[in-house]
Amino acid sequence: GAGVSQSPSNKVTEKGKDVELRCDPISGHTALYWYRQSLGQGLEFLIYFQGNSAPDKSGLPSDRFSAERTGGSVSTLTIQRTQQEDSAVYLCASSFQPTGSYNEQFFGPGTRLTVL
């Protein structure tokens, strides 16, 4: 079956522009996560959606970052007024999350963002 997909795979933008990154999770997965991975760094948690609950935005680095998940499926991560330090690979993951048990997160291939 189809895995997590992300688009675009690569994005080059100029400093100060806004960008939107898209994630299509695996069908039926209720939880969706955004992470970013800077060069030589580990994955940094950004935001987490679970069903209809309010998202956990505790990892967003600034108010220039926002994300939404429409209809419990597709998610968009928006970065406004991009800065060079925003350059990274942005990874989306999804999982099927019944209450009380950990479920494997499946990652998409990521969007490589370069801010010039």
Add this chain to the structure above:
Amino acid sequence: RKEVEQDPGPFNVPEGATVAFNCTYSNSASQSFFWYRQDCRKEPKLLMSVYSSGNEDGRFTAQLNRASQYISLLIRDSKLSDSATYLCVVNMDPNTDKLIFGTGTRLQVFP
């Protein structure tokens, strides 16, 4: 102190060698532990979960020491295809599946 710490390596080992990676975590309330594998320019993929009693999957053995807040991964009979970055991952919040990733340990297996 980082929440999850790993030696970044690289570990350069010959085929057939046994290699061990270690990881420490800061939150004693952490519930779940994992090793993920990430190939160059690819997404992370779950290698194995780590259970309190220790667990083995073929050539891979994972162990957890809660008292020392320490996780390990042992790879026996290394293959060229084992070359990758191994990420130590901890779930610190039992109410969510939010994961905290270490920066990874890079393994290079040479012929």
